[in-house]
Amino acid sequence: DTGVSQDPRHKITKRGQNVTFRCDPISEHNRLYWYRQTLGQGPEFLTYFQNEAQLEKSRLLSDRFSAERPKGSFSTLEIQRTEQGDSAMYLCASSSTSGMYQETQYFGPGTRLLVL
């Protein structure tokens, strides 16, 4: 199966620590998205990349959050100085801008973060 993968699947950290998550998209997809989802809510858009360029970033995203996609393939999302409010599921999705399934986002299994 060559779907979207995310690592780690679960992360427990103490408040104030930094954490980094990784997402590997479907190989031919040029767009990659990060979302955050809290219990009982739909996903909240954080940022997205087309190839290696970060094209949009949510105004809700604080300066403690940063994302990279250095070679246009995998991406990392880093949260610095974590706070308890950062506890959530972090979802990654990828899509293609061409082909039969263009603009269809396929999601990974998510990384569940718990900040103590």
Add this chain to the structure above:
Amino acid sequence: AQSVTQLDSHVSVSEGTPVLLRCNYSSSYSPSLFWYVQHPNKGLQLLLKYTSAATLVKGINGFEAEFKKSETSFHLTKPSAHMSDAAEYFCVPLMDSNYQLIWGAGTKLIIKP
């Protein structure tokens, strides 16, 4: 501006009976529309997608949805519910200006034995 309304936060049906999850959207023109499903503590799985090729769209696991422009609706149906259908369902339009998905709170489907 595009937006979506899922009319029910929870839907409860008995196993073997039909499922109807309602979705209304607002848009100045026909959008691309998706239904995603999320099982507890899992990621989001694409059920089906509407892109104007056909108004009745068949998806996975026996689900289908019909796009009705006159009613601005894209309701999800299944003839016979199965216990494994218990999950959260999201009706999601695609914003044309920047290709972002517009997420609501979803509908939780509960299946009674």
